[in-house]
Amino acid sequence: MGILEVKGVNKRFGGLQALGDVNLSVQENTVHAIIGPNGAGKSTLLNCLVGKLIPDTGSVMFDGQSVLGRKPHEINQMGISRVFQTPEIFSDLTVMENVLIPCFAKRDGAFRMHAYESVASEKEVIERAEAMLEDVNMLDKRHMHSASMSRGDKRRLEMAMCLVQEPKLLLLDEPTAGMARADTNNTIDLLKEINEKRDITMAIIEHDMHVVFSLAERITVLAQGTPLVEDTPENIKGHPKVQEAYLGQ
Numbered sequence: 001m002g003i004l005e006v007k008g009v010n011k012r013f014g015g016l017q018a019l020g021d022v023n024l025s026v027q028e029n030t031v032h033a034i035i036g037p038n039g040a041g042k043s044t045l046l047n048c049l050v051g052k053l054i055p056d057t058g059s060v061m062f063d064g065q066s067v068l069g070r071k072p073h074e075i076n077q078m079g080i081s082r083v084f085q086t087p088e089i090f091s092d093l094t095v096m097e098n099v100l101i102p103c104f105a106k107r108d109g110a111f112r113m114h115a116y117e118s119v120a121s122e123k124e125v126i127e128r129a130e131a132m133l134e135d136v137n138m139l140d141k142r143h144m145h146s147a148s149m150s151r152g153d154k155r156r157l158e159m160a161m162c163l164v165q166e167p168k169l170l171l172l173d174e175p176t177a178g179m180a181r182a183d184t185n186n187t188i189d190l191l192k193e194i195n196e197k198r199d200i201t202m203a204i205i206e207h208d209m210h211v212v213f214s215l216a217e218r219i220t221v222l223a224q225g226t227p228l229v230e231d232t233p234e235n236i237k238g239h240p241k242v243q244e245a246y247l248g249q
């Protein structure tokens with residue numbers, strides 16, 4: 001059984017069937033890519049995993065528990081974190097301040113140390129934040145204002161903000177969209193480093209096949225809201241159904 005099990009998920013928007021009977025099983029500590037042409041339903045599927053959308057039918061189980069009917073912040077507390085297409089950071093704050101925010105996220109109507117309830121002191125939280133920045137090679141930039149950073153550095157900072165919450169599953173929706181090749185390659189290296197250093201599962205939606213084949217251990221191909229194939233990158237390359245889905249775009 002995977003850490004994430006999606007079974008028979010359907011989602012309609014009026015007359016449009018965005019997801020039709022989607023099954024997906026993501027194994028713990030793997031990098032699983034979800035690919036498919038524009039409009040295939042990738043973002044809709046991801047939104048169903050984080051509580052932004054509720055499937056019409058089907059089940060979504062994470063770590064043995066259903067996510068359906070839970071609010072996005074509750075799903076986040078279960079251990080699912082999401083990285084947005086455009087890095088979601090606070091540009092008026094420094095790098096360090098940005099990483100401290102998710103450590104003190106609002107919860108149950110009171111400010112508490114999110115994910116760090118067992119950590120005794122503020123000093124320890126700061127040390128954890130610094131260790132996280134070191135992991136993403138941003139420690140030397142901790143006093144910088146984030147507005148002036150490159151897109152690649154913003155992505156690194158956003159990853160630190162996610163990882164400091166110690167998620168079990170990281171969801172990434174086109175993390176390299178709009179990036180220059182150098183920043184894309186930096187992001188690939190960063191995700192590889194994170195995957196090696198930490199016990200973390202990643203589900204990545206990605207258009208760029210270079211990124212997909214550099215990172216993924218399993219690939220699910222979605223087309224018109226339905227999974228076409230799920231296999232290893234070797235078997236996906238040159239798969240006739242995949243070629244057809246992309247050529248039919």
Ligand code: ADP
Nearest residue numbers: 013016018036037038039040041042043044045
């Ligand atoms: P992808 O991320 O694979 O490009 P999406 O999941 O964004 O695809 O979209 C799948 C289909 O659902 C598309 O036809 C899109 O236009 C439609 N769609 C997505 N979100 C909505 C929405 N909120 N309301 C109506 N239609 C939507």
Ligand code: MG
Nearest residue numbers: 042043044173
């Ligand atoms: Mg999308």
